[in-house]
Amino acid sequence: MNRLLMWAGLLLVCLLAAAGFYAWSKATPYDEVIDRGPSPEAQANPYLAAEHFLRKQGLPVDHAFGLDRLADLPSEHHSLLLLTERSNMSPRQVEQLLDWTRSGGHLLVVAEALWDEETGKSGDLLLDRLQIRQVLSDEPEEPAPARKEKTPDLTRLYIDNETAPAYFGFDTAFNLTDPKHLAQFSANSARSSHLMQLDLGQGRVTVITDSDLWKTANIGKHDNAWLLWYLTQGTAVTLLANGDVDDLFSLLLRYFPQALVALTALIALALWHAGMRQGPIQAPAPKARRQLQEHLKASADFLLRRNGQRTLVQALQRDILRAARRRHPGFEHLDDAQQWQVLEHLTHQPSHVISQALGPLPEKRLSSADFSRQVACLQTLRNAL
Numbered sequence: 001m002n003r004l005l006m007w008a009g010l011l012l013v014c015l016l017a018a019a020g021f022y023a024w025s026k027a028t029p030y031d032e033v034i035d036r037g038p039s040p041e042a043q044a045n046p047y048l049a050a051e052h053f054l055r056k057q058g059l060p061v062d063h064a065f066g067l068d069r070l071a072d073l074p075s076e077h078h079s080l081l082l083l084t085e086r087s088n089m090s091p092r093q094v095e096q097l098l099d100w101t102r103s104g105g106h107l108l109v110v111a112e113a114l115w116d117e118e119t120g121k122s123g124d125l126l127l128d129r130l131q132i133r134q135v136l137s138d139e140p141e142e143p144a145p146a147r148k149e150k151t152p153d154l155t156r157l158y159i160d161n162e163t164a165p166a167y168f169g170f171d172t173a174f175n176l177t178d179p180k181h182l183a184q185f186s187a188n189s190a191r192s193s194h195l196m197q198l199d200l201g202q203g204r205v206t207v208i209t210d211s212d213l214w215k216t217a218n219i220g221k222h223d224n225a226w227l228l229w230y231l232t233q234g235t236a237v238t239l240l241a242n243g244d245v246d247d248l249f250s251l252l253l254r255y256f257p258q259a260l261v262a263l264t265a266l267i268a269l270a271l272w273h274a275g276m277r278q279g280p281i282q283a284p285a286p287k288a289r290r291q292l293q294e295h296l297k298a299s300a301d302f303l304l305r306r307n308g309q310r311t312l313v314q315a316l317q318r319d320i321l322r323a324a325r326r327r328h329p330g331f332e333h334l335d336d337a338q339q340w341q342v343l344e345h346l347t348h349q350p351s352h353v354i355s356q357a358l359g360p361l362p363e364k365r366l367s368s369a370d371f372s373r374q375v376a377c378l379q380t381l382r383n384a385l
Contacts, residue, residue, distance in 0.1 A: 067240070078235055109207055133177045178198075347384035
């Protein structure tokens, strides 16, 4: 029996070995690349590819998370790229940026707002100080047959000693204008200008309509990457990654901390005063009380809170009408004026008391005094019947 099991096991091993050899001989090795999407670093920084490109060109690249960095940022041989939203920039920060540029820095900024002819400004403090305006491009709508395969309207820049221009993928919906003729050079598409550079003191300012051409998805297209290198060549680059840190609360906390502390204390005192009791604290009633009058008063207060004034008054009015029907057959078939005359005869009460007691209640809640008078009139009528 043991010998039989041994031969059976040996046969099974041989079969498995043969099957494995056959599968190995038929298997074809191949390489598979699994795309797991962009890394968290790339998702958080749309200009990550641009930073890697500049570093490969030998340019040092650094990040700044606020304009406070200007205090220790050298201006000579340095480029500051403001590629993010900066609507909260204060006039003092604008002056600080311009002073940094005048001392030899290179400032690259994206135009954020459109020029308003009525107000004579755009709302972009930095752009208005540079006297560069951004407007919408005047591109006439083409007829339907011409819309088949439109080639992109690329922005061109002509370089000295170069026969062919460089091409860039700016958004052609916007156009930069230079009414004071301050720009040293510009880059233009067919109908619009998308890049202007002007001198400012010992430094220079570059204004562009948009920075999407340097984001990860577009920097490899056309000559977009070359333009970024051309504008920053020979300088250290600082990219302002978050220009939205100097909001109102941050400025108050930085320059007026004592005022914030005083305001917080004032609010706390106001809340404490509003929460104070008015008058002395009422001592709790002894638990041994069992007066019927107090139980009746508590029950009445409960019904008033639960059902409201209208329900209690209408219950008394129905009680009076039921008593009147018992005293005067056919009372329910009379109109209101006749019913009030019958009640005046039965109760010997004046007509104004009856009309006040049985008249409809106003929509507005009665005051405590008016409600007490209404109930007193009703009780007088009920007792008289």
